[in-house]
Amino acid sequence: MAYDIPPDLASLSLLEVADLVAARKLPPVERWQPEHTSYSEMRIAADGTWYHRGSPITRPAMVRAFASLLWRDPVDGQHYLVTPQYRQTIEVEDAAFLAVDMRAEEDSLAFRLNTDEFVIAGPDHPLRAAGDPDSPAIYLAVRHGCEARLDRSTWLQLAEQGLADDGSLSVTSGGAEFDLVPAA
Structure with missing residues (x-):
């Protein structure tokens, strides 16, 4: 059975992403x-x-x-x-997955992983800031205790989203708020 690669995240609506997540x-x-x-x-x-x-x-x-x-x-x-x-x-070595792309729609953030899976951040899939303020690392809870580390370009997309929302370097997704600055 052939594997069908999901479409590009930018071409999907949040509803389409949610349907793909539910179908997996x-x-x-x-x-x-x-x-x-x-x-x-x-x-x-x-x-x-x-x-x-x-x-x-x-x-x-x-x-x-x-x-x-x-x-x-x-x-x-x-x-x-x-x-x-x-x-x-x-x-x-670090995280089991990499988040390699992000899409923001309404009050939700959808991420594509290096395994072609999609995850929507929220209470069940929180974002966690680690490292220090000068070299932060952002992680997304995926499943069964495993996390995805956001790659550099995805981290920059997320930071731009945080700054665009209210300039505080925090984001909201699925009704939950996530600080993007690690605790000192």
């Missing part, structure tokens, strides 16, 4: 409780590149498939690839 069927990793844990020999680099045994995974469909199995332990922060029988640790 993901495995129920939050319900799986495998007894066995092993090391996957996989790593997600800070630039979003996935590696297995030191070699990059070059097939986007494989990355999307593995990404659908990601779960992050809320206690120790370890990332896992989870199946009903096994969970395998995976090294994540």
Whole structure:
């Protein structure tokens, strides 16, 4: 079965993005409780590149498939690839995903991830400012404790949106307000 790449985020309305988000069927990793844990020999680099045994995974469909199995332990922060029988640790250098584009419409912000998924920021998918005021990093909660770091151009889009709204470097999406300046 061929993979259909979603259209460009700029060409979609917020309703179309919401429909694409709702149509995505993901495995129920939050319900799986495998007894066995092993090391996957996989790593997600800070630039979003996935590696297995030191070699990059070059097939986007494989990355999307593995990404659908990601779960992050809320206690120790370890990332896992989870199946009903096994969970395998995976090294994540920064964030499991990258947010590579953003669209603002009405009071909502939609993001496209490096895995061609869409996420709408809001109470269930909050934005978090980290780092320091001189070199901030913005993260978007995606699912199962995993986050996406906004790449530079997406961060700049978000900052422009914050400044355009009221000049305070904060944004509102889905009824929630998010400060874009990390706490000192």
